[in-house]
Amino acid sequence: MILSVKTPGLFTTVQDLGRWGHQDKGVSVGGAMDPFSLRLGNVLLGNPEGAAALEITFLGPTMEVLHAEGALTLAGPNLGMTVNGKPIPPWTVLTPSKGDVIAFSGPKGLGCRGYLCFSGGVQVPLVMGSRSTHTRSRLGGLEGRPLKAGDQILTGPPDPLWDLGAGLSLERSHLDLLLGENVLDVIPGPQDHMFSPEGIETFYSSSYVVSDEADRMGYRMEGPKVAHSGGADIISDPIPLGAIQVPGGGNPIVMMADRQTTGGYSKIGVLTRWSCARLAQAAKGEAFRFRPVDRDKAIKDLLSFENLLAHARTIRARYRSGGHKVLVSPPMGRRYMEVRLGGRSFTVTVEEI
Numbered sequence: 001m002i003l004s005v006k007t008p009g010l011f012t013t014v015q016d017l018g019r020w021g022h023q024d025k026g027v028s029v030g031g032a033m034d035p036f037s038l039r040l041g042n043v044l045l046g047n048p049e050g051a052a053a054l055e056i057t058f059l060g061p062t063m064e065v066l067h068a069e070g071a072l073t074l075a076g077p078n079l080g081m082t083v084n085g086k087p088i089p090p091w092t093v094l095t096p097s098k099g100d101v102i103a104f105s106g107p108k109g110l111g112c113r114g115y116l117c118f119s120g121g122v123q124v125p126l127v128m129g130s131r132s133t134h135t136r137s138r139l140g141g142l143e144g145r146p147l148k149a150g151d152q153i154l155t156g157p158p159d160p161l162w163d164l165g166a167g168l169s170l171e172r173s174h175l176d177l178l179l180g181e182n183v184l185d186v187i188p189g190p191q192d193h194m195f196s197p198e199g200i201e202t203f204y205s206s207s208y209v210v211s212d213e214a215d216r217m218g219y220r221m222e223g224p225k226v227a228h229s230g231g232a233d234i235i236s237d238p239i240p241l242g243a244i245q246v247p248g249g250g251n252p253i254v255m256m257a258d259r260q261t262t263g264g265y266s267k268i269g270v271l272t273r274w275s276c277a278r279l280a281q282a283a284k285g286e287a288f289r290f291r292p293v294d295r296d297k298a299i300k301d302l303l304s305f306e307n308l309l310a311h312a313r314t315i316r317a318r319y320r321s322g323g324h325k326v327l328v329s330p331p332m333g334r335r336y337m338e339v340r341l342g343g344r345s346f347t348v349t350v351e352e353i
């Protein structure tokens with residue numbers, strides 16, 4: 001498929017699951033801000049889960065289809081997508097025709113980031129193993145920048161059965177659960193000992209609002225100041241996804257996909273991956289509370305999503321083989337359980353075949 005960009009949208013970039021394995025060289029991981037939506041959209045099209053897509057922020061591009069071979073879907077919240085003026089809901093697989101115009105009018109509810117996924121994925125050169133755009137370093141994607149008018153979007157060879165998926169639509173997704181909560185799960189540490197008991201109480205009992213300073217690198221949250229027991233600075237150490245830095249001013253900063261690799265502010269906790277995706281869908285002014293959780297809770301959320309992906313694959317296979325539209329519901333065929341043996345813990349997958 002080839003598409004011509006007429007208007008680029010507010011901030012549209014090529015993203016996959018990120019540029020892993022190079023943080024020791026100072027290279028940011030980057031990648032999709034909501035990787036769950038990207039993965040599910042790719043599964044609907046029969047792509048590898050990490051195939052590159054267009055990440056749309058608030059207002060998407062207007063594009064004309066120049067060559068039509070393959071399917072596409074908008075993965076994520078409703079961003080007002082239309083084809084030739086006809087509204088197309090998210091999670092709907094369609095096969096455009098030459099001359100079709102794809103446009104976006106903006107969010108129609110909660111959520112601000114979506115992924116326009118294509119059969120075969122968006123084809124741009126691989127840079128350090130990834131097609132993701134990191135605009136601060138002008139790395140990857142289309143010359144390391146957001147889309148601009150006149151760009152052409154090329155996609156890879158589509159899945160051999162791409163045309164059999166036209167019309168497949170999921171009426172429920174993980175976003176029904178994800179966007180329903182304004183509580184962000186935090187695994188405490190690694191420097192929570194540097195905060196006073198009053199500071200920790202303030203952090204977990206107060207409401208914090210997404211400020212104007214929120215982008216792909218990090219979200220500065222506004223609310224009651226979080227007090228340190230001493231200074232705020234540490235010897236710089238690695239920054240994982242979701243790290244919550246608290247500078248001396250006391251306002252938490254949640255580090256997101258395009259975060260730097262190291263930093264010198266104390267970290268009171270780290271958001272779970274699930275909660276990082278929730279925050280990535282938040283607009284300026286949305287309010288959240290932080291909740292301490294353990295590692296088991298974080299893993300449970302990830303495994304629940306893996307169940308959903310497995311169910312989506314089943315739906316796709318049934319639909320392509322002549323089945324009818326099937327709604328996404330909690331999958332029944334596959335289960336995960338934890339087994340402890342000899343003092344060791346194992347995660348076991350059980351599936352009826």
